[in-house]
Amino acid sequence: MANWSNLKTLAADPLDVFARRNPSFYERYAENEDQFGFDLATFARWEPVFRFLFEDYFKVETRGIENIPAEGRALLVGNHSGLLPMDGAMITVAMCNYHESPRRIRYLATDWFFKLPALADWVKKTGQVRATLKNAEALLAADELVGIYPEGVRGVGKTFDERYRVLDFHPGFVKIAIESQSPIIPVSTVGGDEIYPNFVNVRELARLVQMPFFPVTPGFPWLPFPLMFVPLPVRWMIHIHDPIDLGYEPERARDKKLVLKLAREIQYLIQKDLNSLLKRRKSVFTGWEESPVEEKVSNGAA
Amino acid sequence: MEQPDLTLEHDQNMTMSDKSDSPEFRSLDKLEPILEFLYRRWWRVESLGLERIPSKSEGPCLIVGNQGSVFPWPALMLGHALAKRKQGARRIYVLADLESDLDARTRALLEGLGFLDWSSANMKTLFERGEAVAIFPEGISGLTKPFSRRYRLEEFDWTMLLPVVECGVEVYPVSFLGFDEINPVLDNFEVLSKLLKLPFYPVTPFFPWLPMPLNLVQLPVEVSMNVLKKADYDKVKSRDDLESVAKRLSFWLEGEIQAELNRMLRHRGI
Numbered sequence: 001m002a003n004w005s006n007l008k009t010l011a012a013d014p015l016d017v018f019a020r021r022n023p024s025f026y027e028r029y030a031e032n033e034d035q036f037g038f039d040l041a042t043f044a045r046w047e048p049v050f051r052f053l054f055e056d057y058f059k060v061e062t063r064g065i066e067n068i069p070a071e072g073r074a075l076l077v078g079n080h081s082g083l084l085p086m087d088g089a090m091i092t093v094a095m096c097n098y099h100e101s102p103r104r105i106r107y108l109a110t111d112w113f114f115k116l117p118a119l120a121d122w123v124k125k126t127g128q129v130r131a132t133l134k135n136a137e138a139l140l141a142a143d144e145l146v147g148i149y150p151e152g153v154r155g156v157g158k159t160f161d162e163r164y165r166v167l168d169f170h171p172g173f174v175k176i177a178i179e180s181q182s183p184i185i186p187v188s189t190v191g192g193d194e195i196y197p198n199f200v201n202v203r204e205l206a207r208l209v210q211m212p213f214f215p216v217t218p219g220f221p222w223l224p225f226p227l228m229f230v231p232l233p234v235r236w237m238i239h240i241h242d243p244i245d246l247g248y249e250p251e252r253a254r255d256k257k258l259v260l261k262l263a264r265e266i267q268y269l270i271q272k273d274l275n276s277l278l279k280r281r282k283s284v285f286t287g288w289e290e291s292p293v294e295e296k297v298s299n300g301a302a
Numbered sequence: 303m304e305q306p307d308l309t310l311e312h313d314q315n316m317t318m319s320d321k322s323d324s325p326e327f328r329s330l331d332k333l334e335p336i337l338e339f340l341y342r343r344w345w346r347v348e349s350l351g352l353e354r355i356p357s358k359s360e361g362p363c364l365i366v367g368n369q370g371s372v373f374p375w376p377a378l379m380l381g382h383a384l385a386k387r388k389q390g391a392r393r394i395y396v397l398a399d400l401e402s403d404l405d406a407r408t409r410a411l412l413e414g415l416g417f418l419d420w421s422s423a424n425m426k427t428l429f430e431r432g433e434a435v436a437i438f439p440e441g442i443s444g445l446t447k448p449f450s451r452r453y454r455l456e457e458f459d460w461t462m463l464l465p466v467v468e469c470g471v472e473v474y475p476v477s478f479l480g481f482d483e484i485n486p487v488l489d490n491f492e493v494l495s496k497l498l499k500l501p502f503y504p505v506t507p508f509f510p511w512l513p514m515p516l517n518l519v520q521l522p523v524e525v526s527m528n529v530l531k532k533a534d535y536d537k538v539k540s541r542d543d544l545e546s547v548a549k550r551l552s553f554w555l556e557g558e559i560q561a562e563l564n565r566m567l568r569h570r571g572i
Binding site for chain 1: 451454455456457553554556557558560561564565567568
């Protein structure tokens with residue numbers, strides 16, 4: 001049976017409860033004025049919901065969380081999934097609750113989110129930032145953890161038969177990493193592509209309602225309002241790889257060939273890891289029964 | 303184990319219909335009409351970038367591809383396409399881990415189709431002769447891959463690339479789309495495979511349920527193969543560097559082939 005204890009604090013004063021539960025995260029960001037609109041109170045209100053999903057619903061298994069540095073800048077790069085981009089939220093929860101030095105992750109989110117008034121506010125307050133080159137540079141200069149999904153919106157709207165097939169990465173993230181001299185941490189996520197099996201994207205409807213894609217899933221758009229967003233209880237795995245220090249001079253960021261090659265190598269690393277994680281998975285709903293032997297994926301970008 | 307005689311030459315301008323004394327491609331000549339039928343009518347193979355592979359006069363090259371399920375059709379179809387192409391037609395040798403206790407008839411047939419035992423000595427000999435060599439570094443697990451993991455590459459065996467890096471020949475990755483659906487493998491019946499001394503015993507929707515000729519039916523899937531840009535790797539000679547270069551090359555090839563498969567699948571739809 002599902003455990004509801006994570007949701008019990010929803011009615012209480014969220015900031016107070018959060019400060020007691022997670023003092024180091026609270027102290028780190030309580031006094032901190034943020035130019036991109038991060039709001040700790042909003043974060044604290046929503047964190048239990050996603051913690052419930054993380055711990056009790058998806059039962060996410062995290063591997064290699066210690067690879068994320070306690071201090072300093074880094075770029076988290078992963079495979080995107082899930083129609084509603086739940087994968088970012090899950091890594092944020094992991095980082096908030098399971099890291100020895102909890103930190104927030106600033107995801108670069110697509111422009112579409114910032115067009116809808118209510119959603120834009122919420123997305124900003126929980127820590128996401130509009131995806132522009134300038135914003136990414138500012139965040140890294142402030143020694144933040146920046147999350148990028150280089151597949152972009154296309155990656156979220158993948159249909160079910162394309163699950164865990166990484167689309168070609170936009171190489172911009174390598175350029176940013178070389179320019180700002182920050183390490184890249186590849187993250188592969190298994191589970192996200194199966195919570196909302198997307199049968200088909202109706203392009204005409206998407207254009208009509210100005211959404212990046214219009215999915216048709218078992219629940220959406222058939223079921224009444226809140227039910228259509230209920231995800232399947234898939235078992236997740238988040239594998240955080242060792243940080244990759246590219247070690248190139250900032251001037252090399254303009255070398256397009258090099259940047260593209262490095263982006264491809266990181267893409268291939270994540271795809272290779274997804275393939276091997278999928279191979280060892282017992283089933284969608286039970287996941288990886290015995291803790292599998294830690295297999296070092298050969299790191300081509302090192 | 304008897305190694306096939308690699309010293310025999312065959313004419314580089316030979317077409318498939320020509321009679322030839324070469325023992326290696328004996329069966330290919332006989333099977334040519336069948337292969338032609340499979341290539342054109344049954345699987346309607348569409349190939350892209352075939353001209354990238356150099357002709358015989360331009361020297362040796364290596365072709366790396368993803369394995370199809372159950373039968374090594376990708377090797378045969380690529381070989382057929384190359385032997386039939388208008389400019390620079392050439393044969394390819396396929397180096398694979400043939401089972402050592404394979405019975406003599408099967409082995410003779412495979413050798414007649416251009417399959418040779420994988421060994422670095424064989425590979426180097428072929429490169430010295432300027433031949434085109436194809437390898438499928440997924441190995442046997444590529445053949446037994448279940449349908450649910452179709453077009454997801456197994457880890458490449460990078461040791462196969464050691465002699466390649468040593469000789470410094472050109473390497474062309476090829477993505478084959480379709481061959482994993484010709485025989486949808488549902489399960490591998492290990493007990494029977496041990497009993498019958500087979501490398502694996504696949505269970506498909508037809509095999510072994512249907513009566514004899516029907517259970518061998520190969521689904522008429524539309525097949526495409528894309529030859530990708532040749533892989534770029536450092537030319538090194540020292541022993542230690544060889545290993546790391548071969549590992550990186552194998553990582554790169556696996557990624558390139560997988561990424562192209564993803565693109566092809568997205569393009570194809572269902």
